[in-house]
Amino acid sequence: MKQLTLTGFVIFLFFLTESLTLPTKLQDVDDASITQKFIEENIGYITVIAFSQYVQEASFEEVDRLVKIMTKYKGQCSGEVTLPDCPRLTNDILLEKTCAVKGLPQKYNFSHCCSMVDLERERCFFHNKKSDVGFLPPLPTLDLEEKCQTYKNNRESFLNNCIYEVSRRNPFVFAPTLLTVATRFEEMAKTCCEEQDKANCFRTKAEPVIQYLKALSSYQKNVCGALVKFGPQVLKSINIAILSQKFPKIEFKELTSLLEDVSSKYEGCCEGDAVKCIRRRSKIMSHICSKQDSISSKIKDCCEEKIPKRGECIIYSNKDDRPKDLSLREAKFTENENVCEQRDANPDIFMAEFLFEYSRRHPELSTPELLRIARVYEDLLEECCSTENPPDCYGNAEYKFNETTQRSLKIVQRECEHVQNLGKDDLKYHYLIKFTKIAPQLSTEELTFLGKEMVTALTTCCTLSEEFACVDNLVDLVIGELCGINENRSINPAVDHCCKTDFAFRRPCFEGLEADKTYVPPSTSQGLFTFHADWCQAHKEELQRKKDRFLVNLVKLKPELGGEALQSLPTDFSNVVEKCCKAEGPEACFSEEGPKLAAKSQAA
Template sequence: MKLLKLTGFIFFLFFLTESLTLPTQPRDIENFNSTQKFIEDNIEYITIIAFAQYVQEATFEEMEKLVKDMVEYKDRCMADKTLPECSKLPNNVLQEKICAMEGLPQKHNFSHCCSKVDAQRRLCFFYNKKSDVGFLPPFPTLDPEEKCQAYESNRESLLNHFLYEVARRNPFVFAPTLLTVAVHFEEVAKSCCEEQNKVNCLQTRAIPVTQYLKAFSSYQKHVCGALLKFGTKVVHFIYIAILSQKFPKIEFKELISLVEDVSSNYDGCCEGDVVQCIRDTSKVMNHICSKQDSISSKIKECCEKKIPERGQCIINSNKDDRPKDLSLREGKFTDSENVCQERDADPDTFFAKFTFEYSRRHPDLSIPELLRIVQIYKDLLRNCCNTENPPGCYRYAEDKFNETTEKSLKMLPHQAHEDSSPTLH
């Protein structure tokens, strides 16, 4: 198995046999072909993560059997894509093969999922995941010398075991994040095993890898929790705030189109559908790069990179500069005589525009703080629009916003830590 040659966020499909609409533009075809090559080289890693997250109790040996089966399946379909089995969705194939493993569903108590098909089976596997992993044995550890010996003698086996152990303990973390963690783990092992003081090196360099996993895990958990509990509307507003801060010169219409792509990304990612997650993530990055002149001046070099480095580069890029002609406040939400009428005509669009305008004018505020301000504004209008003089009531909205902002700025060091989690996914 080849090592994933990447330094950050990973874009890939599950493997080549999924039924896809073939790209027609030269750049799209180039991206598609790059992704195909990446998949061919890394099918084993993808299977390890998917299986370990779906069946956390499964042994490493059981996982190896499935990996072998999936590789053989991929090879058959690469040789003859017209085979009936090759037209199935990859996630369905994976789950079918898990269910077909003799005695496995009964042994690990997921046979009730295997009695279902397609979308209902996928959801059953998802809801069968356990966030409390206290039932698993302690994470296996090796002293530095043993770890380095294992890496030097059988690097592939060590990486597979590491990925398996991390994935089963993080069943809701998106596969690209786990793959990135594995890459960082190998970078640390390779570097530190050449050092004389291996212990100090491993301990020191493992810290940012652990922080990376925790940051993405927490971020994905909160966004997915909001999606599952409140629906896509909440996720829309989260990303309106995020993207407005990161790309302050973007037009509102373009922003909403991008937000719809980002929000739809979480449907598959949060349900654990690796294929849909990666397809939609790739779509988001293609969207950004195809409109970079009107979105951001900070991502030109990122968009010239190949998959998968492009995605991590965009995620880590600096927020774009605030347009010089962008005033510090947008008066139409507090000074206009027609605010209540505009709100009533289309509340979702009205508050989306408010979130957009306020967020791009306040790049230093945390996302939770921006969402609190949106809620303050909603509550204020709910009260003001029922008074005899609404304009005289909501005219002082900025004062309420400033009170919240001042409290936020006093806590800026804490917010900087809070905002260390990913901002684009």
């Protein structure tokens, strides 16, 4: 259940999780000077995050050089705040110093960004980020004894290196999240380096940190993609839905006040401004805990915790109890004769209140489903308010809402049937084939990642009582990964249409997609059926990755192959590897069996 709580509340999680050493007394939370002190104390780590995310190809030595420059700048401003640069925004200074490093803009191809200033320059660097990190070298592997010695000898350098490697591979994750990951890395190193069985300790403690990072990364990319592609109104709707479900007794006026803080946070976080992101999140935490009596009865103990524990305590707290006087239906939106007049007076406020009232009454629904229902209601009013008798028309709104939910429920049920009917490997192959056929232009790494994430979502959710909301929320994050953040990301016409037309209805749109007819497969197999003896030394996980890649590349090569033929080929692949690794001469065996497998795929 804990894993579900983490993934199910990722929408809420991203702006509540706290990091490192922010102020620990409740009365100090809103003190800007304390937040500023935190930023100054951690300017090195913040620089590593921002620079590694903006210039992912940069070496650790280049990052370290910029850290020294920014630390020197911080030191100068601490001593003399009247210097010309000191009142300027930290991110402006960081980008300016980055552009000033001799030869760096040319080396990593961001000179065009350096010719811009202020917000334009920041957005240019943002659009330069690459979510597909296949171009980066594999993560360096160190002997654990050596790793622990490095930590003991130079803690700061060890942590900077960890933050550097994680940040460049997660360019859209918010800075406070990465700072939290850094503290967990340090806790891990501190504990495991004293253990005799270091490998098992690191493996055990790393897993929840990786899951935490993946959950936050998926949500943050999804929500920033919504902001970039669809604008602040969609972002506001997402936040209304999730906050109304979590805090059903909150007054609408209080919710709109909280939304102002939450929405303003994204400007910095989504564009990679680490300092602005930290400041605004601190303000949100202050707001929630200072108004806890009117927000939720479940967070009192959480708000008395010290800051590093407080955010996660709130996340893991239960949804507040629904007020006893809250009816199952809000009649003012479907049975009131003046609905059209009320809508026309202020359409944005009217629709926000509808979403608030519907969401807090339906904790069993997913966030995307609540957004779909709001869109159905908005479209229904558009139609009804132009008729002679609007109340007769929108009187059947509840029927429309139930119809929409039933359609979404059928999609989830079909997916959960796949979980019941297929083994875990076949389930993964099903989605690898599906994603590759609809989006063959994506890299092999991206497609294998999407397939694995889909399987994780379904196997996590399909046995739970809250199956529908869980599946719909998590699969929406997988679609968000596919669609990406950048506005100009283009895959193929059908996928682009689903990604960019309507945020709420992306999922039903993808459900109807078939193989991309515009795709032209490669003319040669590019070594797909060439195997080598060193595969016999590969670990089980590595062989599984090779099998997944083989299937994706085979679908790219032969997109016309049917699902049945494709499903059998990974087994054939495994059989070839197993047979040849047992043979006296594996290389000779592979040379013979590879062409046979190629011929079988051709015949299929």
